[in-house]
Amino acid sequence: MRIILIFISAALINNFVLTYFLGLCPFLGVSKRFDTAVNMGLATTFVTTLTAVTTWLIQHYILERYNLLFLQNVTFIIAIAGLVQLVEMFIRKTSIALYRSLGIYLPLITTNCIVLGLALFAALRDYTFVESVFFGAGAGVGFTIALIIMSGIREELEFADVPEVLKGAPITLLMAGMLALAFMGFAGLLSV
Amino acid sequence: MHLLGSAFVISILAMGGLGFGFAVMLAIASKKFAVEEDPMVEKILGCLPGTNCGACGYAGCIALAEELVGKSAPVNACVAGGQDVADAVASALGAERMEAKRMIAVVLCRGGEAETARGAAYRGDRTCAAANITGGEKNCAYSCMGYGDCVDACKFESMAMNSNGLPVVFYDRCVGCGACARACPRDIIEMHPEDRRLFVFCKNKDRGAQAKKDCKVSCIACGLCVKDCEVPGAIELKDNLAVINHDICPQNDVPTRRCPTKCILFGEPEKMTSEAGQPAGLAGGWQARASNSGRL
Known part of the structure; x- marks a missing residue:
């Protein structure tokens, strides 16, 4: 039960993008087209889940055992960078078109605050291994949901009569703000 | 002194070990997921305008660059680029230059x-x-x-x-x-x-x-x-x-x-x-x- 709650909490109620405002750069950068957004979401979900696994192992079997908590940030970042590199190679091998459409945002998953954020949150809240994995997957799914909603809105926006001054970044940020408002509706549903 | 020394050693070992582990993993992955890519495509792509306008009839500048390297498109295939691009492509490919029709x-x-x-x-x-x-x-x-x-x-x-x-x-x-x-x-x-x-x-x-x-x-x-x-x-x-x-x-x-x-x-x-x-x-x-x- 707790696992499910953690998952839903990370995906919806405490959505990393829309309530914590983490990972806004790919949220705005890769949400222009629906299918690219879906793929970016899946790639990020893959990275967040693997990161949750790896950082939990590092946290419990290396950092805590040898009293090396001062190395937490450095080791987590190494782990994340390595995993993103792995995903990048994999996507390049499987779909060169996807690799090109994600462009610079693919390696930028390395510095996506969601990924490091979830690793630090999981360590801070003392999640068990399974909880940590579901937390990571939930964070990724939440990011994917936000990205998909945003790309849907932005594709519709292409046909809308947007006032000249709001075209481009302003209207996108306005939409992001309204989405955040909508996600506020989930707040207080449960607290994990 | 002894404590400090051991913290140093353990830190170095932990970081080194982690780094080594990831390096090995990535080395294996890079062999497994290696993608053959002609460096020529990248070079030709640099010659093209890069606007993906589609006037050449291909899906974009990358697609045209691949066709150009494969010699299945003429060096003046880029309509938008005009004579300058046609010349640049021809010299990069070592092919004969062609008149670009504007x-x-x-x-x-x-x-x-x-x-x-x-x-x-x-x-x-x-x-x-x-x-x-x-x-x-x-x-x-x-x-x-x-x-x-x-x-x-x-x-x-x-x-x-x-x-x-x-x-x-x-x-x-x-x-x-x-x-x-x-x-x-x-x-x-x-x-x-x-x-x-x-x-x-x-x-x-x-x-x-x-x-x-x-x-x-x-x-x-x-x-x-x-x-x-x-x-x-x-x-x-x-x-x-x-x-x-x-x-x-x-x-x-x-x-x-x-x-x-x-x-x-x-x-x-x-x-x-x-x-x-x-x-x-x-x-x-x-x-x-x-x-x-x-x-x-």
Whole structure:
């Protein structure tokens, strides 16, 4: 039960993008087209889940055992960078078109605050291994949901009569703000 | 001292071990997921404009670069790039240089707001594609609707709508990619080699009386240009419209002299726009629409 709650909490109620405002750069950068957004979401979900696994192992079997908590940030970042590199190679091998459409945002998953954020949150809240994995997957799914909603809105926006001054970044940020408002509706549903 | 020493050693071992572990993992992965990529493609891609305009007929600049490296596209395949790009590609590939034929967009309608009769109000989406479904505001069903789909489609900022509601091409900037021609739902914009000078600026296929009623500068199919043209058959009347066969038609102003509506014109591209009542260049109070570069 707790696992499910953690998952839903990370995906919806405490959505990393829309309530914590983490990972806004790919949220705005890769949400222009629906299918690219879906793929970016899946790639990020893959990275967040693997990161949750790896950082939990590092946290419990290396950092805590040898009293090396001062190395937490450095080791987590190494782990994340390595995993993103792995995903990048994999996507390049499987779909060169996807690799090109994600462009610079693919390696930028390395510095996506969601990924490091979830690793630090999981360590801070003392999640068990399974909880940590579901937390990571939930964070990724939440990011994917936000990205998909945003790309849907932005594709519709292409046909809308947007006032000249709001075209481009302003209207996108306005939409992001309204989405955040909508996600506020989930707040207080449960607290994990 | 001993504690400090052990913390040092353990830190170094932990970081080193982690780094080593990831390095091994990535080394294995890079072998497993290795992608063969011709460095030539990257080099050719650098020669191309990179706007992915699609005028060459391929999916984008990357697709064209791959075709060029594979020798299945001629070195002058990039329409937008012109001679400079053709030369750069040829020298990068070590192939023989070829002449690039410059294409330009020609707007074959002069029926602006001042010339045309209007019989309907249109309150829908302000795009030609949408307005064309109901027929737009102008009576002429073949004319420019004036909502600027072509201007939005232009990636090179070489088109704008003038104060008369007609699109104008800036020929110093037009690269001939044809995006505007594809965007026009009524096929008013055509791509032509830049040395062509003689055009019929009308697409109206209605009978003369009706065409004249709808638009002051329409082709009424009187046939004077057909008679006056020095090469018989170079200009023909098809569906109440004079059509020029550019391959055989002589490039002079003989057919234009007696045109009663001045819809067939001869001149330089700039002159063609100025004869159509528009000043050439950016000056003259043109209402340039926002370019697509700043859009979502």
